[in-house]
Amino acid sequence: EVQLVESGGGLVKPGGSLRLSCAASGFTFSNTYMNWVRQAPGRGLEWVGHIKSKADGETTDYAAPVKGRFTISRDDSKNMLYLQMNSLKSEDTAVYYCLSSFDFWGQGTLVTVSS
Amino acid sequence: SYELTQPPSVSVSPGQTARISCSGDALPKRYAYWYQQKSGQAPVLVIYEDNKRPSGIPERFSGSSSGTMATLTISGAQVEDEADYYCYSTDSSDDQRVFGGGTKLTVL
Numbered sequence: 001e002v003q004l005v006e007s008g009g010g011l012v013k014p015g016g017s018l019r020l021s022c023a024a025s026g027f028t029f030s031n032t033y034m035n036w037v038r039q040a041p042g043r044g045l046e047w048v049g050h051i052k053s054k055a056d057g058e059t060t061d062y063a064a065p066v067k068g069r070f071t072i073s074r075d076d077s078k079n080m081l082y083l084q085m086n087s088l089k090s091e092d093t094a095v096y097y098c099l100s101s102f103d104f105w106g107q108g109t110l111v112t113v114s115s
Numbered sequence: 116s117y118e119l120t121q122p123p124s125v126s127v128s129p130g131q132t133a134r135i136s137c138s139g140d141a142l143p144k145r146y147a148y149w150y151q152q153k154s155g156q157a158p159v160l161v162i163y164e165d166n167k168r169p170s171g172i173p174e175r176f177s178g179s180s181s182g183t184m185a186t187l188t189i190s191g192a193q194v195e196d197e198a199d200y201y202c203y204s205t206d207s208s209d210d211q212r213v214f215g216g217g218t219k220l221t222v223l
Binding site for chain 1: 152157158159163169203213215217
């Protein structure tokens with residue numbers, strides 16, 4: 001059974017940093033492109049970025065609103081995906097999901113940016 | 116930046132056919148994916164690669180794509196199909212992924 005479990009969300013002040021984690025199991029993580037997706041309260045889904053597999057260079061791409069502030073990384077030895085978020089803004093407040101390729105989602109972790 | 120456009124809402128009576136459209140310039144070359152999200156829950160994949168249905172998804176869910184338009188069809192919609200539906204695809208360079216704005220389906 002595929003499982004994706006996010007953690008690390010919480011309350012952070014504007015300008016602060018936070019690191020989210022996603023623990024994966026039930027599939028071959030190392031071969032899978034992994035995404036972060038967010039959903040602001042009452043809003044639609046927004047793709048944040050992705051990281052390709054090691055075989056494809058572990059390259060990353062980001063959505064314009066987070067480029068230069070967020071960094072996605074992975075540790076295939078631990079089946080872990082990470083999202084380092086810096087210079088956080090109030091508009092980054094959202095539930096953050098990890099998404100394996102296009103198919104399986106975690107339950108999400110809430111990030112609130114507020115003073 | 117690349118965009119996918121969906122109608123904000125669609126409403127049908129139980130048993131009727133619901134169609135939700137998604138338009139995007141790169142869709143002739145890129146697959147469309149569809150997700151169902153019920154209130155307070157994580158999204159669930161209902162259609163992948165334009166028209167394939169994951170195991171466990173009812174047969175009443177189908178997908179198609181022609182030109183710059185992808186369509187999710189729910190034949191004989193049920194009350195339990197009430198949800199937000201999102202299309203998902205990539206831009207022509209395959210670097211950026213994007214979601215449509217979402218369509219609220221009402222079945223009553």
